[in-house]
Amino acid sequence: MSAVATTVKPEGVAERVPGLWKTPSVLGVFTVLVALLVLISPRSGDSTFRWSRQGDWFSIPDVSLPANAVVWAAVLVCLLCTAYAAWNAYAGRKSPLLLVAVFAVVAVAGFLAWAVAGKTxxxxxxLAGSLALAVPLVFGALGGVLGERAGVVNIAIDGQLLFGAFGAAIAASLTGSPWAGLVAAMVAGMLVALLLGLFAITYWVEQVIVGVVLNVLVIGFTSFMFSQVLSENAAALNNPPHFPRWEIPLLSGIPVVGPIFFRQTVLVYLMYVAVFLIAWALYRSKWGLRVRAVGEHPKAADTVGINVIATRYRTVLLAGAIAGIGGATYTLVSVPSFGREMTGGAGYIALAAVIFGKWDPIKATLAALLFGFASNVESVLSVIGSPVPSQFMLMLPYVVTIFAVAGLVGHSRAPAADGKPYRKS
Incomplete structure (x- = not known):
């Protein structure tokens, strides 16, 4: 049972505020874990951090720091953050998000200093690799935010990502154009979304069950097609061309920032635009007001003339197209060809980003970037020869997801009509 804090109303009546102790509890667990690194397995030597790459306007010198000293400094800062969070909980106040962000940066810096001792x-x-890995998660999370803002729970994000990757691989292979593959990925994501809308909106089927079934259906269909069709005709059907990296003039030469944000593929730039447009449209446009209205109070929206069913269908289809773009990232950017179950459950992590981001497109994007970073750490540490066990690093993204959603999300409220079919009386 979650710990609770007690606040006092002006009339003297005590009110129980749930969840305030979750944040200091989780921060305390991570503080102990960081401290155990240096206590159980101290590392000798310096950790070197390289900040420049070829093509930068100017070179930033490498930074070398004693590994053990950095870890102990990180433990001290984490202890202070945990103590402050506990004091806030005791006083009946929420811990600010900035505190959690500072804690996360310091804890990660301490871990990396320990992991790369004696290496560079x-x-x-x-960071650039983390951004690239986060692209499908961001598109999946944006699709999840749109669907749930309209009142439809989208558990089928993973199916939309996988079917998008499948459609992109075939279309790009047949036409020789990655742009055709991108369009096919959007159509594939919309097809899964159409099935979701048909059962969830029209026939009032339990939305969580529909989403899980659609994920299993897509996995089964794409696995069958891969083994029976794509594997037999790999050169013609599973050999898609890839989007090249585009370097933005001037911006790509800025040290640190340029290589991370402005030496990417077109799908990353499309992600920037999508995040901005969805965030703006959801809160600043008449369309966004209608979407949020049918997700919060569909009967009231219907009363003022908004077609609830049509709005939900259009939003769910748009969400499916956006998730399909995320699926295209796998076969048009990341890997040479389509593979069986290649998303690896990324849709569920994207769904966690929706919850962690409290159904807000900007916050969900930041959560997806966090999970992308956790995924890329394993690859980078393996390349430089870090002694961290690969099995631990492979499970790191999922551990971070669980802790983030269960411990750091705090009190959050989904749209009031999320998951509830609308029955017009």
Whole structure:
């Protein structure tokens, strides 16, 4: 049972505020874990962090720090953050998000200093790779935010990502154009979304069950097609061309920032635009007001003339197209060809980003970037020869997801009509 804090109303009546102790509890667990690194397995030597890459306007010198000293400094800062969070909980106040962000940065810095002792960590490569890995998660999270803002729970994000990757691989292979693959990925994501809308909106089927069934259906269909069709005709059907990296003039030469944000593929730039447009449209446009209205109070929206069913269908289809773009990232950017179950459950992490981001497109994007960073750490540490067990690093993204959603999300409220079919009386 979650710990609770007690606040006092002006009339003297005590009110129980749930969840305030979750944040200091989770921060305390991570503080102990960081401290155990240096206590159980102290590292000798310096940790070197490289900040520049070829093509930068100017070179930033490498930074070398004693590994053990950095870890102990990180433990001290984490202890202070945990103590402050506990004091806030005791006083009946929420811990500010900035506190959690500072804690996360310091804890990660301490862990990386311990992991790369005696070696050199390419920081720019780590962050640029994290952004690239987060692209499908961001598109999936944006699709999840739109669907749930309209009142439809989208558990089928993973199916939309996988079917998008499948459609992109075939279309790009047949036409020789990655742009055709991108369009096919959007159509594939919309097809899964159409099935979701048909059962969830029209026939009032339990939305969580529909989403899980659609994920299983897509996995089964794509696995069958891969083994029976794509594997037999790999050169013609599973050999898609890839989007090249585009370097933005001037911006790509800025040290640290340029290689991370402005030496990417077109799908990353499309992600920037999508995040901005969805965030703006959801809160600043008439369309966004209608979407949020049918997700919060569909009967009231219907009363003022909004077609609830049509609005939900259009929003769910748009969400499916956006998730399909995320699926295209796998076969048009990341890997040479489509593979069986290649998303690896990324849709569920994207769904966690929706919850962690409290159904807000900007916050969900930041959560997806966090999970992308956790995924890329394993790859980078393996390349530089870190002694961290690979099995631990492979499970790191999922551990971070669980802790983030269960411990750091705090009190959050989904749209009031989320998951509830609308029955017009």
């Amino acid at each position: 960590l390419p920081v720019v490569g780590l």
